[in-house]
Amino acid sequence: MTGGRLARKxxxxxxxxxxxxxxxGIAGLAAPAxAAPAxAAPAxAAPAGAPVPVLVALGATQHARYDKLVxxxxxALPRHYSARYVSRLPGGPELSxxxxxxxxxxxxxxxxxxxxxxxxxxxxYGPAARSYPLPSIMQVATVANHRKTIxxxxxxxxxxxxxxxxxxxxRIALEVTTPGRTVQVRDYFxxxxxxxxxxxxxxxxxxxxxxxxxxxxxRRLFAGPTGPELARGLRFVASGAxxxxxxxxxxxARVQLKGGCSSGGSPVTVATEIIPTLRxxxxxxxxxxxxxxxxxxxxxGDSNSIPACLAPATGKVLAASAGGPVLAALVxxxxxxxxxxxxxxVLSVLTGLARGSNTITPxxxxxxxxxxxxxxxxxFGPDRAWPGYPLRQxxxxxxxxxxxxxxxxxxxxxxxxxxxxxxxxxxxxxxAVVGLLAAGLTTVLLVGLFAGVTVLIxxxxxxxxxxxxxxxxxxxxxxxxxxxxxxxCPHCYHLMPRPAYRCPGCSILHRDLRPGRLGLFVRxxxxxxxLPTMVLRAGRRLTGVCQKxxxxxxxxAGTVRDVRIPIFGDTSAGKTRFLYxxxxxxxxxxxxxxxxxxxxxxxxxxxxxxxxxxIRSGRDTVKTSFAxxxxxxxxxxxxxxxxxxxxxxxxxxxxQGAQMQDSLGFLDxxxxxxxxxxxxxxxxxxxxxxxxxxxAFRLAHAAAGDPETAYxxxxxxxxxxxxxxxxxxxxxxxxxxxxxESGGLDLPEDSAAIAGWLNQRNVHNLVLSADRDFAxxxxxxxxxLAAPAxxxxxxxxxxxxxxxxxxxxxxxxxPEAAGPGQHAARERGQSERAQL
Amino acid sequence: xTIPRTFVLFRAAxxxxxxxxxxxxxxxxxxxxLFHGLGGxxxxxxSWLRANTGLGTR
Numbered sequence: 001m002t003g004g005r006l007a008r009k010x011x012x013x014x015x016x017x018x019x020x021x022x023x024x025g026i027a028g029l030a031a032p033a034x035a036a037p038a039x040a041a042p043a044x045a046a047p048a049g050a051p052v053p054v055l056v057a058l059g060a061t062q063h064a065r066y067d068k069l070v071x072x073x074x075x076a077l078p079r080h081y082s083a084r085y086v087s088r089l090p091g092g093p094e095l096s097x098x099x100x101x102x103x104x105x106x107x108x109x110x111x112x113x114x115x116x117x118x119x120x121x122x123x124x125y126g127p128a129a130r131s132y133p134l135p136s137i138m139q140v141a142t143v144a145n146h147r148k149t150i151x152x153x154x155x156x157x158x159x160x161x162x163x164x165x166x167x168x169x170x171r172i173a174l175e176v177t178t179p180g181r182t183v184q185v186r187d188y189f190x191x192x193x194x195x196x197x198x199x200x201x202x203x204x205x206x207x208x209x210x211x212x213x214x215x216x217x218x219r220r221l222f223a224g225p226t227g228p229e230l231a232r233g234l235r236f237v238a239s240g241a242x243x244x245x246x247x248x249x250x251x252x253a254r255v256q257l258k259g260g261c262s263s264g265g266s267p268v269t270v271a272t273e274i275i276p277t278l279r280x281x282x283x284x285x286x287x288x289x290x291x292x293x294x295x296x297x298x299x300x301g302d303s304n305s306i307p308a309c310l311a312p313a314t315g316k317v318l319a320a321s322a323g324g325p326v327l328a329a330l331v332x333x334x335x336x337x338x339x340x341x342x343x344x345x346v347l348s349v350l351t352g353l354a355r356g357s358n359t360i361t362p363x364x365x366x367x368x369x370x371x372x373x374x375x376x377x378x379x380f381g382p383d384r385a386w387p388g389y390p391l392r393q394x395x396x397x398x399x400x401x402x403x404x405x406x407x408x409x410x411x412x413x414x415x416x417x418x419x420x421x422x423x424x425x426x427x428x429x430x431x432a433v434v435g436l437l438a439a440g441l442t443t444v445l446l447v448g449l450f451a452g453v454t455v456l457i458x459x460x461x462x463x464x465x466x467x468x469x470x471x472x473x474x475x476x477x478x479x480x481x482x483x484x485x486x487x488x489c490p491h492c493y494h495l496m497p498r499p500a501y502r503c504p505g506c507s508i509l510h511r512d513l514r515p516g517r518l519g520l521f522v523r524x525x526x527x528x529x530x531l532p533t534m535v536l537r538a539g540r541r542l543t544g545v546c547q548k549x550x551x552x553x554x555x556x557a558g559t560v561r562d563v564r565i566p567i568f569g570d571t572s573a574g575k576t577r578f579l580y581x582x583x584x585x586x587x588x589x590x591x592x593x594x595x596x597x598x599x600x601x602x603x604x605x606x607x608x609x610x611x612x613x614x615i616r617s618g619r620d621t622v623k624t625s626f627a628x629x630x631x632x633x634x635x636x637x638x639x640x641x642x643x644x645x646x647x648x649x650x651x652x653x654x655x656q657g658a659q660m661q662d663s664l665g666f667l668d669x670x671x672x673x674x675x676x677x678x679x680x681x682x683x684x685x686x687x688x689x690x691x692x693x694x695x696a697f698r699l700a701h702a703a704a705g706d707p708e709t710a711y712x713x714x715x716x717x718x719x720x721x722x723x724x725x726x727x728x729x730x731x732x733x734x735x736x737x738x739x740x741e742s743g744g745l746d747l748p749e750d751s752a753a754i755a756g757w758l759n760q761r762n763v764h765n766l767v768l769s770a771d772r773d774f775a776x777x778x779x780x781x782x783x784x785l786a787a788p789a790x791x792x793x794x795x796x797x798x799x800x801x802x803x804x805x806x807x808x809x810x811x812x813x814x815p816e817a818a819g820p821g822q823h824a825a826r827e828r829g830q831s832e833r834a835q836l
Numbered sequence: 837x838t839i840p841r842t843f844v845l846f847r848a849a850x851x852x853x854x855x856x857x858x859x860x861x862x863x864x865x866x867x868x869x870l871f872h873g874l875g876g877x878x879x880x881x882x883s884w885l886r887a888n889t890g891l892g893t894r
Contacts (some may be wrong), residue, residue, distance in 0.1 A: 349854075393843055448859065449858070450850065454850040457849055
């Protein structure tokens with residue numbers, strides 16, 4: 001720095017004089033110092049005769065725009081204190097221009113010496129000299145500590161404005177503005193007890209200003225380690241030098257030591273610190289160090305150079321030079337260990353992933369799941385399919401890789417010779433141990449990295465997987481609820497929320513095809529075949545089977561609206577004929593309305609063909625067998641908006657025995673019931689027709705039993721099985737209306753009128769019971785004949801349509817939407833009963 | 837027994853991601869790429885080695 005620049009800096013900086021009347025009093029004065037550093041006049045702080053203030057602490061801190069050095073006194077402040085830039089320290093030589101960034105702070109009538117007789121440190125405020133890694137304040141050193149005067153030299157990075165101020169609690173602070181911009185560099189200090197006891201160097205960070213970063217780095221180096229660095233054992237080996245002069249040209253840094261130069265025979269000298277400190281700068285390729293006399297051993301050429309005064313003694317060189325090779329060998333062994341660890345890690349990962357022995361098969365996963373969640377009676381175990389990779393296989397892979405890593409690494413520790421050999425070859429043993437430890441650490445890190453990546457990928461995938469699965473399940477559930485899309489078995493009458501599906505490849509059952517652990521959109525069966533998940537998609541491609549009896553369900557079961565209508569009544573009441581005629585009528589109605597009508601499978605088609613043939617040919621219905629009925633199923637509508645209608649008809653005899661009734665499961669899941677009442681079984685009707693209309697009576701094949709018996713048996717069964725009959729509709733069908741008409745008894749068509757007609761013929765107990773047991777009861781007069789529907793009286797489809805309407809299926813001419821003549825029966829029935 | 841393709845995909849993805857990370861770290865230690873800040877560690881280590889194995893003191 002030139003003299004003019006320094007002078008300008010010092011003018012801008014100036015010293016500050018503070019005088020106070022009390023602890024809070026602060027006065028600042030900037031005194032220009034063009035030719036000499038600024039000076040400060042003292043001010044009184046403690047009254048005369050008071051004890052001499054003792055300096056007890058000294059500390060520096062960094063702030064946003066300034067560094068602060070705080071002096072803490074016990075009990076009182078010194079009477080006089082000042083700070084100024086100096087060109088010469090007391091008793092010292094004239095400082096060079098480059099070193100004129102030094103402040104001298106003096107406290108008069110103050111002491112830093114311990115009381116006479118006290119043991120311990122020579123000062124009351126800690127080390128006499130200390131360094132700070134601050135942008136501005138580099139070093140604080142005690143210059144004088146005697147005759148009730150303490151002086152400190154504060155080395156700054158460069159001359160900057162400063163001021164003194166008084167703080168509470170007997171403290172005086174020096175605030176020095178920090179340089180505008182600094183960069184971090186490394187200073188290398190000596191660690192006397194380094195690797196294997198040999199001295200090493202360790203870098204520490206220092207902020208320096210630019211330009212002249214290299215010179216500033218050396219200045220920081222000469223300032224020495226900070227307190228914490230000293231505590232770590234770092235030392236600055238000065239080799240007698242007190243300062244330096246630095247010049248850098250053509251990649252060669254030439255450092256001339258000043259103040260002294262002596263290695264003392266040690267191989268560790270100030271050169272050990274200067275060379276790495278300077279070579280961190282790109283502009284420095286070689287460092288040549290000169291003695292104060294200007295000599296060095298190799299002043300020319302591409303090499304580093306030290307002066308003869310820094311050359312170590314031969315013995316010490318030999319002792320110190322052992323550290324380098326040992327360290328190099330250590331590094332080489334460690335590198336070999338790292339390489340070995342890399343090989344082990346790669347082998348462990350590759351074999352762990354490639355080998356099939358750790359694959360979690362569908363069978364194994366199923367067994368695991370069952371073990372974790374035992375299957376209770378009446379429940380089904382999990383399906384046998386491949387689990388999603390993130391949900392199970394990822395864990396198995398990582399476990400396998402870790403097991404492989406451990407096994408391989410453990411093998412490395414098997415020593416091929418007797419222990420005594422390794423004890424004798426101790427250096428080799430130690431090197432091998434270091435290499436193996438490095439290998440072990442490397443395997444842990446690399447396999448850990450792979451595990452971390454796998455966990456991240458698998459965890460992320462699993463989270464997305466779970467969210468999508470929940471979404472798909474939820475949407476399917478909403479669909480099912482909206483459509484009443486259940487699946488009912490036409491054979492065992494089991495009602496299930498979703499069918500099971502048989503794999504076309506291996507025929508094993510998949511009972512729960514919902515998106516989940518085994519697949520989101522598709523799942524892979526144990527046989528390898530891909531199956532669609534979700535009932536809506538599976539229903540199109542797979543055959544649904546009953547969860548209970550495993551027999552095939554009707555096509556589309558579980559995906560469309562499902563309505564089940566049981567028909568019951570006494571023997572020969574006309575149930576089967578009513579069913580056939582109702583089916584014929586439904587087919588006719590839907591055909592005229594151009595609504596698709598059909599049968600979901602061949603079995604239903606065959607059943608329907610027989611039924612329709614009997615009705616349309618006018619032949620008598622064959623007596624229904626005692627075997628439990630298989631539902632006759634028809635489909636109304638097309639696609640996902642269609643409806644499967646299951647009609648159940650059992651022989652009248654099965655309603656009469658308690659043992660048989662236990663098997664009538666279809667009654668429990670009905671969406672409304674049809675009770676067929678043979679009017680010819682009513683005593684009053686028989687009496688009316690006796691003798692007069694014998695032909696009609698004979699043709700009717702009248703039911704012999706009491707019409708109330710079958711009704712009572714069914715209602716009792718429903719009640720015993722916990723079925724809520726009170727929430728269902730009951731259609732009471734008075735059959736054979738055509739025969740009654742030919743016998744001279746005309747049945748009304750209106751529901752209430754039919755109820756009244758029955759009451760007049762002493763069937764009022766049945767009417768009363770039905771009204772009490774069911775939510776809604778409607779009466780229909782039916783002629784189970786094939787007739788042109790347009791002019792059909794006693795339509796056999798009317799009861800079915802009324803019940804279908806309750807499940808959301810409305811057909812043209814729906815009795816629900818018909819005129820006031822066919823209103824809900826409860827009110828009418830009640831009014832009729834009131835009349836009676 | 838045929839292992840599902842998703843298993844192979846997941847394994848390949850995890851291995852590829854690991855290799856990619858290692859490469860990035862390697863480049864970073866060399867002072868290049870996304871993790872170029874790691875170059876400071878290399879420089880530091882090399883300086884330390886140079887200073888402590890006798891290479892830099894003569």
